[in-house]
Amino acid sequence: MYHHYYILTHKKTSMQRRKFVHSIALGGIGIALAPIVKAAAPEKSIAVKPTSNIQDALNIPRTNLSMPGKFPGKVVKINHPDCFINGKPSNDIAYEMVKTSMQKLTEKENLNEAWLQFVDPKDIIGLKVNPIGGKLLSTSHAVTKAVIKQLTEAGIPKANIIIWDRRGEDLDNAEFTAENYPGIKIMSTEYKDAKGNLADENGKFYSENEVDKNQYFYVDVDGVYDKETMPYMTNGGKNSYFTKICTEKVTKIINIPIIKNAGASITVCMKNLAFGSITNTGRLHQAMWHETCAYACAFPPIRDKVVLNIADGLVSNFDGGPGADPQFIYHANTLVVGTDAVAVDRICYDIVLNKRIKEGVQQKEKEGARIFMDIAQKLNLGIADKANIKLEEINLNV
Amino acid sequence: MKRNWTTPLFLSLFLVIVPTLLLGQNPEVKRERSFTGNGLYGFMDGGAEQYLEYGVSKLVTRDIVFKGEEYTIDIYDLPTAEDAFGIYSLHIFKCIDKDMQGCIDCLSTYQMQAVKGNQYVSIVFPSGTETARKNANELIRYYVKTDQKHTLTLPAELKLTMPYSLKVKYLRGPIALSEASLTLSKQLIGVKYSKIWFIPEKETKSFKALIYLVDKKELTKLKAETKESNIINEGNNFLYIKGIEAEDDSQEGNHDGFGF
Numbered sequence: 107m108y109h110h111y112y113i114l115t116h117k118k119t120s121m122q123r124r125k126f127v128h129s130i131a132l133g134g135i136g137i138a139l140a141p142i143v144k145a146a147a148p149e150k151s152i153a154v155k156p157t158s159n160i161q162d163a164l165n166i167p168r169t170n171l172s173m174p175g176k177f178p179g180k181v182v183k184i185n186h187p188d189c190f191i192n193g194k195p196s197n198d199i200a201y202e203m204v205k206t207s208m209q210k211l212t213e214k215e216n217l218n219e220a221w222l223q224f225v226d227p228k229d230i231i232g233l234k235v236n237p238i239g240g241k242l243l244s245t246s247h248a249v250t251k252a253v254i255k256q257l258t259e260a261g262i263p264k265a266n267i268i269i270w271d272r273r274g275e276d277l278d279n280a281e282f283t284a285e286n287y288p289g290i291k292i293m294s295t296e297y298k299d300a301k302g303n304l305a306d307e308n309g310k311f312y313s314e315n316e317v318d319k320n321q322y323f324y325v326d327v328d329g330v331y332d333k334e335t336m337p338y339m340t341n342g343g344k345n346s347y348f349t350k351i352c353t354e355k356v357t358k359i360i361n362i363p364i365i366k367n368a369g370a371s372i373t374v375c376m377k378n379l380a381f382g383s384i385t386n387t388g389r390l391h392q393a394m395w396h397e398t399c400a401y402a403c404a405f406p407p408i409r410d411k412v413v414l415n416i417a418d419g420l421v422s423n424f425d426g427g428p429g430a431d432p433q434f435i436y437h438a439n440t441l442v443v444g445t446d447a448v449a450v451d452r453i454c455y456d457i458v459l460n461k462r463i464k465e466g467v468q469q470k471e472k473e474g475a476r477i478f479m480d481i482a483q484k485l486n487l488g489i490a491d492k493a494n495i496k497l498e499e500i501n502l503n504v
Numbered sequence: 505m506k507r508n509w510t511t512p513l514f515l516s517l518f519l520v521i522v523p524t525l526l527l528g529q530n531p532e533v534k535r536e537r538s539f540t541g542n543g544l545y546g547f548m549d550g551g552a553e554q555y556l557e558y559g560v561s562k563l564v565t566r567d568i569v570f571k572g573e574e575y576t577i578d579i580y581d582l583p584t585a586e587d588a589f590g591i592y593s594l595h596i597f598k599c600i601d602k603d604m605q606g607c608i609d610c611l612s613t614y615q616m617q618a619v620k621g622n623q624y625v626s627i628v629f630p631s632g633t634e635t636a637r638k639n640a641n642e643l644i645r646y647y648v649k650t651d652q653k654h655t656l657t658l659p660a661e662l663k664l665t666m667p668y669s670l671k672v673k674y675l676r677g678p679i680a681l682s683e684a685s686l687t688l689s690k691q692l693i694g695v696k697y698s699k700i701w702f703i704p705e706k707e708t709k710s711f712k713a714l715i716y717l718v719d720k721k722e723l724t725k726l727k728a729e730t731k732e733s734n735i736i737n738e739g740n741n742f743l744y745i746k747g748i749e750a751e752d753d754s755q756e757g758n759h760d761g762f763g764f
Contacts, residue, residue, distance in 0.1 A: 193631030241574070241630040242614060425597075432614035432628050433597040465598070466706060 156393060159324040163404045164485065171358075173409050174488035175445030176223060179495050181453050182207040182443045186502040189248075189439050195420045200248035202502065204256060204416065207443040210498050221260035224413040224445070225358050231257065232268045232293075232356035232411075236363045236378050237280030239430035242421075244280035245362050249418045249441065253360060254290060264289035270351045272296060272382045273338070295349040295385070296338065304337040313340040317347035317385055318354065323402050329389035340385035347385045352407035359412045361447065365419035365438060365454045366427035367462065370472035373428045374454040375415045375447035376400060376482060379408050399478035403447065404485045415450045417442040424461040436461070448479055448488025449495045455479070456492075531570040531643060539563045554594070555580065557677040558587045570643060573629055573636045577643055580624040585656040586699075588624040590674035592617055594683055595626070600637070603667030608656065609644075610669050616640035622654035661714055661737055661744055662701055675700040687750045688713055691729075696722045709749045716742045 184207045189199040205217055214220040225231055233253060235245035250269065258264055267290050269282050274297035277283070282292055296313040298304055305311045322345040329342040341347065352359070363378035380402035381387050390398040403409060422438035425431070438457065444450045455476060462468045479490035489495055537547070540562045544552040547563060555563075562581040567574070582588045589608065596602075596617055599610035609618035616627040616637065625648055629636035658664055664672055675681045676699055682689045684702050688711065701714040717723040719741075726743050727735070737744040 193633035193636065242628070433595070433612055435614055435632075437632075 155397060156326040158326070158394075158397065158401060159322075160397075160401045160404060160485075163401070163406070163409070166406055168486075169410045171410050171413060173403060173412055173445075173447060174449070174486075175413055177211060177445045179446055179449050179489040180211065180444055180498070181446070181449050181495055182210045182498045182500065183440060183453060184210075184443070184500045184502065185440045187439055188503055189420055190437060195246045195248035197248045197251055199502075200246065200420070201252040201255060203441050204249060204252040204443075206500060206502065207416075207441055208256070210500060211443055211445075217256060218260040221256055221262075224360075225257065225260075225262060227261045227263060227266070229262070229357045230266050230268065230355060231262060232270050232351060232359045234359055234361045234363070234378060234382060235269055235271055235277075235280075235282060236366075236373075236382070237271055237276040237282055238273075238428060239364065239366070240276075240279050241281065242432060243364060243366065243423055243427075243430035243435055244276075245364050245418050246420050247281065247286065249416065249420065250282075250287075250362060253362065253416065254287070265291075267291070268293050268351070268356060270294060270356075272349070274298060293351055293355070295351065296340065311337055311340055313337075313385070316350050317341075318350050318407075319347055321348040321353050321405065321407055322346060323348075323384055323398070323405060325390060325394055325398075327389045327394060329386040331388060335388065339388055342386060342389075346387060346390065346402075348405065348407045349383050349385075352383050352411065356411060359408070361412055361415040363415070363417055365417050365422045365440075365442070365457060367424055367434075367458045368427050369475075370459075370462070370468060371396075371475040371478070372451065372455050372458050374417050374442075375451045376403050376478060376487075377428075379403055379412060379447065383408055396474075396478035397481060400481035400485060400487065403482065403487055409487065412447060414445055415443065415447045417450050417454050419454070419457060422457070422461075424458055424465055425467045434465075434467075446488040448482045448490050452476070452479055452490050452492055452495060453497060529571065531566075531568040531575075531646065533566050533568050535567040537565050539565075554679045554683070555591060557679050558590050559583045559676075560591070566647075568643075571635070571639050573631055573633070573639060575636070575640070575643060576626075576628045577647060578626045579647060582622050582624060585619065585622050585654040586674055587676065588619045588622050588654075589656050589668070590676055590680065591624045592619045593669075593673040594680055596669060599669060602669040606666070608668060611637055611640070613637075616644065618644055618648075619656065620644070620648045623648060659701060659714060659742075661739075661742070662703065664703075671703065673702040673704070675702055685711055685713075685749060687711075687747060691747070692726075695726050695729075697726075704749075710746060711749060712736065712744065712746045714742055714744045 184203050186199055186203055189196055189203065208217060208220040209215060212220040212223050233250060235250060237244040254267060257267060269287060269290055270293040271277050272295045274294035277292055277294055284292055295316045296304060317340060324345050326344060328344055329339060331339050331342055361375055361379055363374050366373050368377065376399045380399045384402055419438040419440040419442060421435060423434045425434040442450050442453050459471055482488055483490040539547045544555055544560060544563060547565065560580050560582055563578060565576065565578045567576050580591065582591065596610040599612055601611045603609060607618060609616065613632045614628060614630065618625045625644055627640045627643055629640060658668065662672065673684050675684055681700065696718040698716045698718050703712040705711060715726065717726060723741065723743060727738065730745055734745050734747060735743065736746055
């Protein structure tokens with residue numbers, strides 16, 4: 107067997123694409139089974155980054171809702187050692203965890219008052235979940251249902267609540283369905299018709315109608331995809347369009363990501379928002395991953411609508427992310443809550459890093475793994491400097 | 505002599521009731537799919553390359569419900585027991601229990617993996633409960649018939665005894681090798697080998713590798729490129745070496761790959 111190391115690195119792109127398509131094709135539990143062929147080598151940082159239209163975003167005046175929201179730098183981490191019953195997160199305990207963290211975050215004893223700090227009954231509220239890990243490693247239904255219950259108790263009509271993500275298929279696989287959420291709208295940018303097609307009879311992707319061509323993130327990197335990948339990118343070229351879910355359909359976003367690793371970095375709040383809201387993302391994973399996590403959040407459809415982040419770490423992972431390799435999934439039994447997505451990410455980063463070190467996946471922090479948080483701080487999206495983050499940790503049932 | 509009807513009655517009841525009960529416990533297959541050869545790409549796309557490197561000829565994957573729990577059970581057919589062990593050895597990380605009752609298996613919170621003859625078996629259970637883990641064992645017995653024609657034999661040079669899980673990896677090509685060790689992967693650039701038994705030493709960040717070369721010429725070449733002090737043993741077609749995993753050969757990317 108001839109061994110060409112360079113083949114591995116040169117084949118990286120095609121292998122990664124296949125890995126990605128696989129995650130789409132499997133679904134259900136099967137999504138966990140994707141045997142991950144790790145990237146052959148860590149990326150080297152690129153000195154000169156491609157140009158982008160980030161300045162256009164920064165030129166748009168901020169609003170009183172702009173990130174980092176009402177409580178910059180404040181993060182509540184709430185733990186419960188027994189939040190699973192028969193292998194599933196308990197709805198009751200998740201409710202208590204969300205409730206207590208909301209009270210602590212807002213310093214409001216009255217739970218309804220706490221929620222009404224961020225939303226009102228006229229709002230159309232989008233719950234941005236992360237369903238790509240299938241049944242094993244997606245935003246839990248216990249936390250999602252707790253949020254919905256508390257919103258409705260605070261007077262938000264169910265009809266004004268939307269659960270959304272980029273891919274309908276992922277939402278289905280993770281059981282974010284109309285049957286599971288009666289009265290709640292389930293929306294995605296990409297979706298299939300009754301015959302299972304992502305495009306109409308003329309080959310036009312349905313998702314093309316679901317994106318806002320006037321609101322886009324430009325990066326001087328061309329998205330070039332094969333025909334299998336294109337339906338999941340919506341478009342190629344140098345623009346990534348924001349979904350109309352963000353630009354038109356919702357007035358507020360509550361971000362409910364899951365706490366996961368992404369190599370030696372993480373995918374929690376900002377990654378969930380950024381890559382979940384725009385098209386043509388394949389091109390952004392190499393030189394511009396960190397920048398995209400931060401820059402996309404600086405555009406008004408996200409920056410001015412995300413009012414709260416509830417990072418779900420009931421189930422978490424420490425390797426194999428953002429897929430769901432069962433070897434690396436564990437019960438972290440925690441939620442990390444704040445209006446400041448950057449600060450929440452910074453706290454979640456430590457959770458993942460400490461677990462990776464404990465499990466021997468890495469020995470120490472990897473240089474550059476937190477770049478996107480630092481970029482976001484420079485863009486005034488939140489606080490990445492841990493010394494300036496006020497962390498409140500609560501242990502329930504201890 | 506008075507005939508005793510009790511025994512045949514109990515026997516009849518036993519023969520009727522027990523199979524009925526057992527039938528009631530049979531796995532309910534929600535979906536079953538088979539993939540052969542390159543058809544594996546249709547199931548796992550990029551991941552297939554690693555499996556095909558080991559010569560996977562067939563995969564049967566079933567989504568099932570068993571005793572109220574959901575499972576996905578995948579059974580891969582490979583050419584040899586060593587190949588099945590090779591795939592297995594790359595996919596285990598930590599085991600709650602391993603190599604139970606003389607078998608080669610690894611039980612973790614959400615997954616049971618095992619080598620049975622020339623088959624690699626993976627069972628995933630999203631609930632991660634103790635019950636699901638116990639049931640996984642039953643499912644393996646239900647679906648996998650141990651084929652005694654294929655038994656795993658480790659080279660004597662390794663001087664290893666059971667349990668083998670997490671102790672040694674079996675590598676058949678560059679994809680598997682890069683997964684196991686980038687340092688060795690780089691060291692073997694341009695060297696033609698047929699298989700490698702790889703023993704990682706996590707504590708000392710070192711490794712031993714029993715490398716089988718395709719011919720004498722390759723053996724001579726590798727030997728010439730290897731420090732003498734790193735050679736543990738050699739034979740007609742193999743070189744047994746040791747090495748240190750280079751610090752900068754960490755396989756951790758800064759983030760995830762292509763896609764979402």
